[in-house]
Amino acid sequence: LKVLLRARTGRTPLFAPAEASSCHQGAAMAAPADKRKIVKKRMKKFPRFQADRFKRMNPAWRKPRGIDGRVRRKFKGSTIMPNIGYGSDKKTR
Secondary structure (H helix, E strand, C coil), X not given: CHHHHHHHHCCCCCCCCCCCCCCCCCCCCCCCCCCCCCCCCCCCCXXXXXXXXCCCCCCXXXXXXXXXXXXXXXXXXXXXXXXXXHCCCCCCC
16 A cells, blocks of 8 residues: 555655554554663752741742752751752663
């Protein structure tokens, strides 16, 4: 059928109708040739600094911008800031 369509139009068809006999005969979907295991660098969320102290504060991450902020200055033992190094592998994303 593809050969006939190519002969009539002069180009390869983007979609050729499938034969009725092979439509539901256990045809499996195409699997990727390179199946990678998804490995996350960090599974925990980055909580907003001091969001656990105040109920009114949304725990979604906001970058600290204060002049004396421990988190912004990256003191030892304080909340860690997200940066580009925590990103996942581009091939498994």
